Amino acid sequence: MKNKYVIGIDYGTDSVRALVVNAHTGETAGTSVFEYPRWKAGKYCDPAVSRFRQHPLDYLEGLESSVAGALKNVDAEVRQNITGISIDTTGSTPVAVNRNGTPLALLTEFAENPNGMFILWKDHTANAEAEEINELAHSLETDYTKYVGGIYSSEWFWSKILKTLRIDEKVREKAFSWVEHCDWISAELTGNTDPLTMRRSRCAAGHKALWHSEYGGLPPEAFFATLDPLLTGLRERLFSETETSDKPMGTISSLWAEKLGIPSDVVIGVGAFDCHMGAVGALIEPYSLCKVIGTSTCDMLVAPNEEIGHLLINGICGQVDGSIVPGMLGMEAGQSGFGDIYAWFAKLITTPVSDLLGEETARQLSDKLLPHLAKQASLLPVTENDIIAIDWWNGRRTPDANHTLKGAILGLNLASDSAHVFKALVEATAFGSRNIADRFRSEGVPINEVIAIGGVAKKSTFVMQTLSDVLNMPIKVASSDQACALGAAMFAAVASGVHPTLQDAQKAMSSGFDAEYHPRPEVVEVYEKLYQKYLRAGDFVEHETKARKVMDLKTA
Numbered sequence: 001m002k003n004k005y006v007i008g009i010d011y012g013t014d015s016v017r018a019l020v021v022n023a024h025t026g027e028t029a030g031t032s033v034f035e036y037p038r039w040k041a042g043k044y045c046d047p048a049v050s051r052f053r054q055h056p057l058d059y060l061e062g063l064e065s066s067v068a069g070a071l072k073n074v075d076a077e078v079r080q081n082i083t084g085i086s087i088d089t090t091g092s093t094p095v096a097v098n099r100n101g102t103p104l105a106l107l108t109e110f111a112e113n114p115n116g117m118f119i120l121w122k123d124h125t126a127n128a129e130a131e132e133i134n135e136l137a138h139s140l141e142t143d144y145t146k147y148v149g150g151i152y153s154s155e156w157f158w159s160k161i162l163k164t165l166r167i168d169e170k171v172r173e174k175a176f177s178w179v180e181h182c183d184w185i186s187a188e189l190t191g192n193t194d195p196l197t198m199r200r201s202r203c204a205a206g207h208k209a210l211w212h213s214e215y216g217g218l219p220p221e222a223f224f225a226t227l228d229p230l231l232t233g234l235r236e237r238l239f240s241e242t243e244t245s246d247k248p249m250g251t252i253s254s255l256w257a258e259k260l261g262i263p264s265d266v267v268i269g270v271g272a273f274d275c276h277m278g279a280v281g282a283l284i285e286p287y288s289l290c291k292v293i294g295t296s297t298c299d300m301l302v303a304p305n306e307e308i309g310h311l312l313i314n315g316i317c318g319q320v321d322g323s324i325v326p327g328m329l330g331m332e333a334g335q336s337g338f339g340d341i342y343a344w345f346a347k348l349i350t351t352p353v354s355d356l357l358g359e360e361t362a363r364q365l366s367d368k369l370l371p372h373l374a375k376q377a378s379l380l381p382v383t384e385n386d387i388i389a390i391d392w393w394n395g396r397r398t399p400d401a402n403h404t405l406k407g408a409i410l411g412l413n414l415a416s417d418s419a420h421v422f423k424a425l426v427e428a429t430a431f432g433s434r435n436i437a438d439r440f441r442s443e444g445v446p447i448n449e450v451i452a453i454g455g456v457a458k459k460s461t462f463v464m465q466t467l468s469d470v471l472n473m474p475i476k477v478a479s480s481d482q483a484c485a486l487g488a489a490m491f492a493a494v495a496s497g498v499h500p501t502l503q504d505a506q507k508a509m510s511s512g513f514d515a516e517y518h519p520r521p522e523v524v525e526v527y528e529k530l531y532q533k534y535l536r537a538g539d540f541v542e543h544e545t546k547a548r549k550v551m552d553l554k555t556a
C-alpha cells in the first residue's frame with residue numbers, strides 16, 4: 001500500500017504555516033511558515049482603538065507560499081499521494097463578502113478599506129454593540145447567549161457585523177453576506193465561495209455566531225431585526241446548517257490544484273478555529289484542559305454530551321456539540337492577552353533603545369530580552385508581598401467577557417526592577433488561567449489533566465513552571481511545535497478517508513508529549529495567597545472601570 005499524505009494549514013495571528021504529514025505515521029515531510037506582509041507593516045490597524053484588520057491578500061499569498069514552501073523539497077511520490085487539506089484559522093475573524101463570496105477588500109473600490117477586510121479576533125471596536133446584544137438577549141424569554149457562556153463578546157461575529165454596518169455605508173450596500181476566515185479560505189480552495197451553499201464550520205458558528213440546533217440554526221430573524229433594522233434579512237443570507245471538521249468541504253478546484261502542484265482530487269476539509277484543531281493535535285481527551293498558549297490563550301475542554309450536555313456553563317466562550325471532537329461537547333475559554341503582555345513589556349524596554357541607539361541595537365536586545373527577564377525573574381523569591389498584576393491588557397475574555405477592562409500593576413516601589421515586573425506579569429497570566437480553571441470546576445466541569453501547546457508553552461520553561469505552581473497541577477507539553485497544523489492534518493486525514501475516525505487519525509499521527517512540569521510544593525501555598533490578592537485587586541479594577549463608565553455617561 002502506498003503512503004498517503006495530508007496537509008494541515010494553520011493561520012495564526014501573525015503568520016500561516018503549512019505542514020505536510022504522512023497520514024499513517026504522523027511524520028513531517030515538509031513545512032513552511034509565511035508572515036503576513038501587510039499585517040507585519042502594521043497596515044489597516046490602530047492598536048490605540050483596538051482596531052485590528054487583515055487583508056485577504058495576506059491570506060491568499062500565505063496559502064500559496066506556505067504550501068509551496070512545505071512541498072519544495074518533498075519527493076514527487078509525496079506530492080502525488082496527497083489526499084486532503086484542512087485549515088484552521090483564528091476566530092472570530094469575519095469578513096463582508098459580495099454575492100460571489102468575494103471579500104470586499106479584494107474588489108478595487110474596497111482594496112484599502114479596513115471595513116472590507118477580515119476583522120481579526122482581537123479587534124475590540126465593537127464593545128458597545130456587544131453590550132447591546134447582551135442587553136437584548138438577556139431581556140428575552142429565550143436567552144440566545146445561554147450556550148456561549150451568557151455573555152456575548154465584542155470579539156465575535158455579530159458584534160463586528162453590526163458595528164461595521166453602522167459605520168460604513170459603502171460596505172453596507174455591497175455586503176451580501178459575512179464569512180469566517182476558516183470558512184472562506186477552505187471554500188476558496190474548493191472554488192465554491194457562494195455564501196449560500198458553502199459549508200460552514202460548526203466550531204465557528206456555534207462558539208461565535210449564536211448557532212445552535214435548539215434554534216434550528218441562528219436565532220430568529222426577529223432577534224436581529226429588533227437589535228437593529230440594519231440586520232434585517234441578513235440571517236437568510238447566512239446559513240442554517242453547519243458541519244464538523246471531520247467532513248469534507250469539497251474537492252480542490254483545478255485552479256488551486258495546478259497552482260499548488262497537487263492532485264486534482266484532493267479533498268478539502270471543513271475548517272475550524274486554530275485552538276480547536278490544536279487541541280486535537282495535542283491529543284485532548286475528556287476532561288483534559290488543553291491550553292493553547294501564544295499571544296493569547298484558548299483553554300479547550302471536551303466531555304461526553306450525556307455527562308455535561310445538560311449544564312449551561314456560565315462565563316466561558318461557549319459549549320458546542322462537535323466543535324473540537326465530533327460527537328463530544330466542546331468548550332472554549334481563554335485569555336485575550338498572554339504572550340502579548342510579555343511582548344508589550346519587551347517593547348516598553350526596547351522602544352527607547354531603538355530611538356536612542358538605533359534599530360539594530362534594539363533588535364539585538366529584543367532577541368535576548370524575554371529569556372533574560374525569565375532567568376532573572378526565576379531567581380527571585382516568591383513572597384506574599386510581591387507585586388500583583390491584573391492580566392487584562394487586552395480586556396478579559398473569560399471568565400465573564402469584558403473587553404472594556406484594562407490591565408493593572410499594583411505594589412511597585414523604588415526597588416521594583418524589570419525582573420520584578422516581568423515576574424508579576426507572568427504570574428498575572430497564570431492567575432488568569434487559574435481563574436478559568438476554577439470557573440470550569442465551579443460550573444460542574446472537572447479537570448483531570450492539563451495539556452499545553454503553543455509558542456509560549458514551547459519557549460518558556462519559566463512561564464510553564466509558574467503556571468503549574470499557580471494551577472497546582474502538572475502540565476504536559478505536546479511534542480509538536482505545530483500542534484494546530486498537526487490537528488488540521490489529522491482532520492484532513494479523516495475528511496479524505498485515510499482514517500475512519502478522528503481517534504484513529506490521532507492514534508496514528510500523534511507525536512506525544514516531550515515535557516512535563518510539576519508544581520513546586522514550596523511555592524504553591526504562597527501562590528494561593530497571591531491568587532486571592534489577584535482576585536481582590538481584579539474586583540477593585542472592575543469596580544473602578546464600571547464607576548468610570550457611569551461618570552463618563554453622566555458627563556457625556
Ligand SMILES: Nc1ncnc2c1ncn2[C@@H]1O[C@H](COP(=O)(O)OP(=O)(O)O)[C@@H](O)[C@H]1O
Pocket residue numbers: 012013014015293294295296338339340341342343370371374454455456459460463
Ligand atoms: N522566551 C519567551 N518567553 C515568553 N514568551 C515568549 C517568548 N518568546 C516569545 N514569546 C511570546 O510568544 C507569543 C507568540 O506565541 P505563538 O504561539 O508563536 O504565536 P500565535 O499566538 O500568534 O500563534 C508572543 O506573544 C511572545 O511574546
Ligand SMILES: O=C(CO)[C@@H](O)[C@@H](O)COP(=O)(O)O
Pocket residue numbers: 011012013014089090091092121273274275293294295296297298332
Ligand atoms: O480566539 C481564538 C479562537 O476562538 C483564537 O483564534 C485566538 O485566540 C488567536 O490565537 P493565536 O494568536 O493564533 O494564538
